[in-house]
Amino acid sequence: MSEEIVAAGLTFALRRRLAHIARIGIGRYRALRPDRHRFLGAYRSHEEALQHVRSGRGKGYDNDGVSEVSKALMQEVPLWDYPVLFWLQRLSPEIHRIVDAGGHIGVKYRAFSRYLDLDRIDWVVYDVPAQVRAGRAAVRPQDRTLSFADRLEDVPPADLLLGSGLLPYLDQPLTELVGRLRQRPRHILLNKVATRDGPTVVTLENFRLAEVPYHIRNVREVPDALDALGYDIVDSWIIDPLGHRIDTHPQLGRVVSRGYAARSRDTMASSASR
Known part of the structure; x- marks a missing residue:
């Protein structure tokens, strides 16, 4: 190996090391002004994160008033919702009930009602008690097929499980969430x-x-969970505009926002045998 190649390799490694040190310094500086930043700290678990919520702030999503944060924006259809809307339109003829886990106050029901015939689909929002209370209080006369539940075990069997923005706030593995349903849905x-x-x-x-624990999962966690549950991923996408870093820990790398459409292998086998 030539001296030039060795020198180039050492220079590259040094630059990477200096960039890493610089990001640590930037993160520590940002931590001095936490109110200016969206993401704070890096912890090993949901419980550890809750222990670091600052004094005077609510802990977690189950707080009255959190439902008002970005409520109007969430009832619109931004670019990154179109893959979900595409699959809902495609699957709607075979869907009679949707469980919208982490569905807030029914924001996606309202957003998608302009594009889907929701009068024939029973749309059940599952969320924490504070969001369910706010959702029930905000129900409109036209929300004829919208209902709420704060216990997943109380939701009747559904054809589709929707989790739009759920996973970052879910304090349990996806396998456990699906296991709490009375019956596994055909689609996720x-x-x-x-x-x-x-x-x-x-x-x-x-x-x-309030400060809410936000889970940034290993890139293989969700695909592996879907496979273990008996689902095949039939579509996936990356949402570039929602990519970011933890403000106080930029050295941990970029967060990539993803989406998945999955179908039960039992459903696929049944369709193939017809």
Whole structure:
């Protein structure tokens, strides 16, 4: 190996090391002004993150008032919702009930009602009690097929599980969530899944009045969970505009937002045998 190649390799390694040190310094500086930043800290678990919520802030999503954060925006259809809308339109003839896990106050029901015939689909939002209370209080006369539940075990069997923005806030593995359903749905749609190349990290999302644990999962966690549950991924996508870094820990790398459409292998086998 020539001296030039060795020198180039050492220079590259040195630059990477200096960039890593610089990112650590930037993160520590940002940590001094936490109110200016969206993501704070890096922890090994949901529980550890909750222990670092600042004094005077609500802990987690189950807080009255959190439902008002970005409520109007979430009832629109941004670019990254179109893969989900595409699959809902495609599957709608065979869907009679949707479980919208982490569905807030029914924001996707309202957003998608302009494009889907929801009068024939029973749409059940499952969320924490504070969001369910806010959702029930906000029900409109035209929300004829929208209902709420704060216990997943109480939801009747559904054809499709929707998790739009659920996974970053879910404090349990996807396999456990699906296992709590009375019956596994034929289809699962997941959107805005925060992923990274390394081990799963939990940060805190700054909602001003509350700080909420935000899970950035290893990139293989969700695909492996779907496979273990008996689902095949039939579509996946990356949402570039939602990519980011943890403000106080930029050295941990870029967070990539992903989406998945999955179908039960039992359903696929049944269709093939007809």
